[in-house]
Structures are given as C-alpha cells and as structure tokens.
Amino acid sequence: MKFSLNTTIIEPDQSNEINNAVILLHGYGGNGKDISSLAYNWKRYLKNTIFLCPDGHEICQINPSGYQWFDLSNDNQNYINAEAIKSELIIKKFIDEVKIKYNLDYSKICLSGFSQGCMMAINVGFTLNYNLSCIVGFSGKVVDKNDLSKRLTSKSDILLIHGELDTVVPPSNLLDAKDFFLRNKINIFSKIINNCEHNISVEASSDALTFIKQHLYI
Numbered sequence: 001m002k003f004s005l006n007t008t009i010i011e012p013d014q015s016n017e018i019n020n021a022v023i024l025l026h027g028y029g030g031n032g033k034d035i036s037s038l039a040y041n042w043k044r045y046l047k048n049t050i051f052l053c054p055d056g057h058e059i060c061q062i063n064p065s066g067y068q069w070f071d072l073s074n075d076n077q078n079y080i081n082a083e084a085i086k087s088e089l090i091i092k093k094f095i096d097e098v099k100i101k102y103n104l105d106y107s108k109i110c111l112s113g114f115s116q117g118c119m120m121a122i123n124v125g126f127t128l129n130y131n132l133s134c135i136v137g138f139s140g141k142v143v144d145k146n147d148l149s150k151r152l153t154s155k156s157d158i159l160l161i162h163g164e165l166d167t168v169v170p171p172s173n174l175l176d177a178k179d180f181f182l183r184n185k186i187n188i189f190s191k192i193i194n195n196c197e198h199n200i201s202v203e204a205s206s207d208a209l210t211f212i213k214q215h216l217y218i
Contacts, residue, residue: 004097009052013044018049019049021050021104022050023112031056046212069120077144080144091124106128110132110215112137115168121140135159137160138162138204158188160188168198169198
C-alpha cells in the first residue's frame, strides 16, 4: 500500500512485529526527513513502533525546497481556517492509511508535530471520531479556538511543550491552549522549557518520549 503523502519511514529495530505508530508532522517550510531525527532518538525506547514522517501536501510559499500544511501568505483568519481544514482531511486520510497498512487500533497511534505541524496535530486530533493514543505538540498553538470549540469530537490526552525564548510562536500560546483544553475538559499536560527558543530541545524530546511511552504501552 502506497501512502497518499510522501513519507519518511523509520522502522523498529530487530522486529517484524509492529504494534504502535507515531506520526510526526513537520513545521512550516520543513519536511518529513527534518523531523525524523526525533524518531531516531526515540525508537530504541519504543519497541515494536513504526515512525511515519510525511511531507506536507503543498510546496512552501517562502521556501520552495520545503513544504507546508497550510498557506501563511494571507493572514486573514477565515482563510487560514479554511486552508487548515483542507489539510485536516488530508492528514486524517493518512492516519487511516497507517491504521490499515499496519493493522492497528487508533488507540495505538500517537500524533505529534512541531510548530505548524503541532497546530495541525491539534486540529486533526480533536476533530476525529475516535481517540488516539495521545497527541504531542512542540512550539505550536491552537489555530482558532472559537472554530475548534465548535468542532471538538474527541478527547485524547495531549502534551504541549514550548521554549520560553520562542519568538516565532511565543510561549503565551501554550498558556492559551492550556486554558482552552481545561475549559473543554480535555487532559492537558504542559511544560515550558527554560532557555529554549523555537526548536525541540533534548529536554523536550525526553519529556515527550516519556509521555508517549506511558500512553502507547498500557
């Protein structure tokens, strides 16, 4: 079965059995190969787990060598919402493809993302008709709280991690997201990393790994 998105795949070591999947969504202007470094750091600790890092479905407007999940050239919120929803459908199709190809329950699939990938992980993860194992987001935000609040259909546990020195997506967005999820009675875990900018630090990677491991192996 061929995936609908070009995908960097990191398979488990020394095992033909796949019991879990972690889907990693890259940031604006990145690609699946960029974020696959997380998978190489995690795979020794997540046995029988396959990691899938798809490229966004659109060439990035400001970086033609990379990809985007939605266009940021127009800052109109209604436009951004419409573009993000188009992307949601594509990622949901990809999740279904992963489920079918590896014969997994949705409860054995973790969805994670960085920056714009985090925004999509949130939008996708909480508008599904089922719960995933968990959702993990780095340095992102809720695209539109009013829009998402009207479309919430699932309540997967979520971990959000942000650098305190992030000037691309300021850490105040984590606090806004935390408030949103608490008000909607969704289990939210969060952490702000000291002296960290717009990236995934070693500490952030380690905390995310612990959270994912707790949710996949239950």
